[in-house]
Amino acid sequence: MSLRWKIFSLYLIILIVSLVSTGFYLYNYIEKSYLDNVKVNNLMQANMISNFVSRFVGASSYLIEPTIIEYAKQINSRVLFTDTNGKVLVDSAASKEMEGKIIKSYSDIREALKGKGSTSIHDINGVGWAMYAAVPVTVKNNVVGAILISSSIDEVMSLLNSIKYRMIYTFAGIGLIVSILSLLVASFITKPLKRLTDAVNILSQGKLDYKVDVRSNDEIGKLAGAFNKMSLNLMKLDEERKRFVSDASHELKTPLASVKALVGSLIDSRNTDVHFYKEILRDVDSELDRMTRLVNDLLELARMDKIKSVRLKKCEISEIILDVIESLTPLAKTKEINLAFQGKSNVFAEVEADRFYRMVYNIVENGIKYTYNGGNVIVGLKEDENNIYITIADNGMGISEETLPKIFDRFTRGDTARSKKSGGFGLGLAIAKEIIDIHEGKVTVESKVGEGTVFKISIPKKRRN
Ligand SMILES: Nc1ncnc2c1ncn2[C@@H]1O[C@H](COP(=O)(O)OP(=O)(O)OP(=O)(O)O)[C@@H](O)[C@H]1O
Numbered sequence: 001m002s003l004r005w006k007i008f009s010l011y012l013i014i015l016i017v018s019l020v021s022t023g024f025y026l027y028n029y030i031e032k033s034y035l036d037n038v039k040v041n042n043l044m045q046a047n048m049i050s051n052f053v054s055r056f057v058g059a060s061s062y063l064i065e066p067t068i069i070e071y072a073k074q075i076n077s078r079v080l081f082t083d084t085n086g087k088v089l090v091d092s093a094a095s096k097e098m099e100g101k102i103i104k105s106y107s108d109i110r111e112a113l114k115g116k117g118s119t120s121i122h123d124i125n126g127v128g129w130a131m132y133a134a135v136p137v138t139v140k141n142n143v144v145g146a147i148l149i150s151s152s153i154d155e156v157m158s159l160l161n162s163i164k165y166r167m168i169y170t171f172a173g174i175g176l177i178v179s180i181l182s183l184l185v186a187s188f189i190t191k192p193l194k195r196l197t198d199a200v201n202i203l204s205q206g207k208l209d210y211k212v213d214v215r216s217n218d219e220i221g222k223l224a225g226a227f228n229k230m231s232l233n234l235m236k237l238d239e240e241r242k243r244f245v246s247d248a249s250h251e252l253k254t255p256l257a258s259v260k261a262l263v264g265s266l267i268d269s270r271n272t273d274v275h276f277y278k279e280i281l282r283d284v285d286s287e288l289d290r291m292t293r294l295v296n297d298l299l300e301l302a303r304m305d306k307i308k309s310v311r312l313k314k315c316e317i318s319e320i321i322l323d324v325i326e327s328l329t330p331l332a333k334t335k336e337i338n339l340a341f342q343g344k345s346n347v348f349a350e351v352e353a354d355r356f357y358r359m360v361y362n363i364v365e366n367g368i369k370y371t372y373n374g375g376n377v378i379v380g381l382k383e384d385e386n387n388i389y390i391t392i393a394d395n396g397m398g399i400s401e402e403t404l405p406k407i408f409d410r411f412t413r414g415d416t417a418r419s420k421k422s423g424g425f426g427l428g429l430a431i432a433k434e435i436i437d438i439h440e441g442k443v444t445v446e447s448k449v450g451e452g453t454v455f456k457i458s459i460p461k462k463r464r465n
């Protein structure tokens with residue numbers, strides 16, 4: 001069953017239960033109050049007749065019959081007077097048909113002869129609705145007979161009947177209107193859900209940037225908002241992935257083409273000079289090195305994408321930095337760059353040593369690569385209670401304002417001429433950023449073209465969780 005019908009049936013059940021029970025309660029209440037009123041009235045009149053009759057029992061018993069007949073006329077009812085055996089002594093009706101009959105079978109008479117007032121309602125064939133009210137006739141605390149009044153309650157019954165039908169029609173009307181409304185409400189509630197389902201289907205067919213147009217401010221609206229955000233992110237991820245694959249293939253294509261050309265020239269050459277061959281093979285070798293480096297970088301990035309848990313170990317950070325500096329000093333020397341460490345020693349943090357080394361290496365290497373001959377690359381290290389802070393500052397070429405925000409993206413290189421010359425792939429900082437991320441650290445860059453660049457990295461000493 002669809003959600004719409006579920007909501008609708010739930011509404012309907014609640015509605016029917018509440019309407020029927022209110023209807024029953026109301027009707028019973030009205031009926032009881034009307035009939036109680038009539039009952040009290042009839043019992044009162046029966047008592048009044050019984051009082052008179054009891055006074056006449058004995059000496060003036062000849063007065064009983066005319067009094068009863070007179071009274072019956074006044075209250076527009078039939079009045080019977082019985083003796084203690086239930087035998088009718090007086091019948092106020094002109095036919096007197098009940099006189100002499102024993103009516104002890106009437107429950108009200110039996111009750112009255114036991115000394116209690118009693119009433120009952122009867123649907124008399126051909127006559128209509130009547131209420132019987134019977135009371136005892138007592139003389140000196142002895143029951144000497146009973147008075148039974150039978151009065152028509154047709155009017156009351158037909159009034160109650162009309163009330164009943166009116167209530168049924170009104171409630172049925174209300175029920176109909178509310179069910180139509182609830183059907184509308186159910187459709188209204190479920191419509192955006194249907195749109196969302198359609199959207200998910202469209203998305204799963206590959207249209208990653210599909211958006212749903214649900215603007216409400218409720219839970220469904222929020223769900224739609226989350227969906228739209230998700231589809232936007234999926235699209236971005238997809239674009240990133242596509243760009244990554246195309247950049248990576250492009251990067252591989254260049255050295256492959258060089259190798260192909262170099263090998264081709266060897267095959268075609270008639271030159272038999274060994275030096276010539278060696279020269280070309282050296283070029284092939286360096287292209288192969290470049291490809292290996294690229295493939296290794298790509299593998300490293302792919303591995304870090306999958307990382308869920310890092311194997312952290314408490315390490316002395318300045319030692320790692322000094323290792324980096326040691327291995328990059330030859331490169332710095334070729335450019336007469338002053339590469340130095342100016343920071344605290346004995347600073348410990350939980351890191352994955354190999355990757356941490358790689359991160360510092362990539363950034364310091366950039367510092368050297370993108371600084372003019374004779375410049376400075378200074379690495380600093382500080383700590384506080386929770387974090388360590390590394391700064392890598394150079395006074396080199398700097399990074400242009402438009403490149404700066406993209407610096408950590410894969411395959412981002414600054415000025416192409418410059419990067420071609422220095423031979424980078426634009427992956428060094430992407431890898432460094434991933435490494436900082438898996439350590440739950442932060443990195444910022446400040447740079448000015450022609451003045452230099454500062455990378456500031458903070459890494460928590462311990463995992464927070
Ligand atoms: N210290 C720096 N000074 C000036 N420019 C920098 C500096 N560090 C990075 N850049 C710029 O940022 C770009 C991206 O750096 P990244 O390390 O990711 O790639 P790369 O050095 O070009 O290549 P790779 O590191 O993969 O060999 C560089 O091409 C360079 O233009």
Ligand SMILES: [Mg+2]
Pocket residue numbers: 362365366424427428429
């Ligand atoms: Mg680099």
